[in-house]
Amino acid sequence: MNRELADILNTMQKPIDQRRLRVRLRFGKAGPARFLGHTDLIRTWERAFRRANLALDYTKGFSPGPQLRFGPPVPVGYEAAGEILEADLVDETPEQSIAARLNDALPAGLSVESCAYIPITKISPMSAARRADYAVTLTSACSDLEERIARFLDMESADLDVVRGKRNRTIDVRAGTIDLSATGNDSLQMRLPLGHGVAVRPDDVARILDVAVDRVRRTAVVYEFPDSAG
Numbered sequence: 001m002n003r004e005l006a007d008i009l010n011t012m013q014k015p016i017d018q019r020r021l022r023v024r025l026r027f028g029k030a031g032p033a034r035f036l037g038h039t040d041l042i043r044t045w046e047r048a049f050r051r052a053n054l055a056l057d058y059t060k061g062f063s064p065g066p067q068l069r070f071g072p073p074v075p076v077g078y079e080a081a082g083e084i085l086e087a088d089l090v091d092e093t094p095e096q097s098i099a100a101r102l103n104d105a106l107p108a109g110l111s112v113e114s115c116a117y118i119p120i121t122k123i124s125p126m127s128a129a130r131r132a133d134y135a136v137t138l139t140s141a142c143s144d145l146e147e148r149i150a151r152f153l154d155m156e157s158a159d160l161d162v163v164r165g166k167r168n169r170t171i172d173v174r175a176g177t178i179d180l181s182a183t184g185n186d187s188l189q190m191r192l193p194l195g196h197g198v199a200v201r202p203d204d205v206a207r208i209l210d211v212a213v214d215r216v217r218r219t220a221v222v223y224e225f226p227d228s229a230g
Contacts (some may be wrong), residue, residue, distance in 0.1 A: 020057055020067075021089045023098060026114040029080040030217075033109025038073035044107065045085060051105035054098060057088035071125040071221055072132070072194050075201060080218040082113065084125040121226065128223040129194040131178060134202045135219050136188040139212040145182045148209045153180065158208050164199065173208050176200030194221065 029036070036044060046066055049056050056066040067088035074080045099115040106112070142148070152158065158174040177200060179191040192200050206213045 020120055021092055022118050022120050023087055023089060023095070024116055024118045025085045025087065025099070025102070025112050026082050027085060028111050028113055029074055029078075029083060029109060031079075031109035033107065034074075034077055034079045037076050038070070041073075042068065042070070044110065045087075048102055048105040048110075049087065052098075052101035054093060054101060055090040057090050069124045069126070071223070072129045074218055075216075078202075078216045078218055082220055083218075084221070084223070086118070086125060088120075123225060125223060128225050129221055130224050131191055131193050131222045132218050133220045133222075134188075134190050134192065135183070135217045136190065136202050136206065136213055137215040138186045138188070138206075139214040141186040142211050143185060145185050145188075145209075145211070148211070149180055149182055149188075152177075152205075152208055160204055160207060162199070162204060169199070171199050171204065173200055173204050177205060180205065 029041075033041075033044075045068060046056070049066070056068070058064040058066055069086040071084040074083065095115045095117065099112040102112050152174065155174045157172050159170050160173050161168065161170050176193060177190065178193060179189075181189050183189050188202075188206075190202060190205055192202070192205075202216045203213055
């Protein structure tokens with residue numbers, strides 16, 4: 001491709017980029033939807049946008065795909081609130097209408113909590129995520145739960161063998177735990193880091209404490225977006 005043709009294509013592309021409209025949705029995942037894996041979740045959202053008659057912008061190239069950007073995946077079986085999904089739309093639609101139309105199109109257990117237009121940036125929710133808070137309910141009461149937590153927090157390290165997909169690995173659960181406390185004799189509140197290379201999950205902490213988990217809910221994710229990204 002000669003330089004003149006490349007300049008023409010770049011000029012043609014700029015108006016298209018400028019017309020992109022990005023919305024940030026906050027959504028909840030509960031009930032039967034908590035058993036959706038991340039790939040299934042993406043497909044479910046794509047179908048919901050189609051059913052809601054909200055046209056998504058697509059990537060360019062040989063294999064175009066919808067412009068959807070999620071925060072860190074929620075492990076299968078976990079409930080969640082305040083999760084982020086960013087979507088690039090073709091047409092401008094009032095924010096309240098987007099939320100209402102998607103809620104009508106989503107299956108049970110998925111719901112839009114809020115919707116707002118945001119500036120176009122290269123910072124994705126996945127890369128901006130730093131830590132998450134979890135509420136964990138145990139299968140039964142543990143009379144010495146606070147003592148077990150105190151012993152764990154006093155440890156310098158707590159290695160645990162885990163399976164992630166097809167990989168077996170050893171992780172330091174203590175190093176990957178920011179905060180941990182009992183909210184009753186059958187419930188925990190914990191804060192764990194998120195990001196590249198971070199692997200500790202609430203179930204891992206529970207294994208170190210030698211307690212059994214009944215239900216996990218990711219209650220909040222802390223993001224560090226540039227000010228312009230909201």
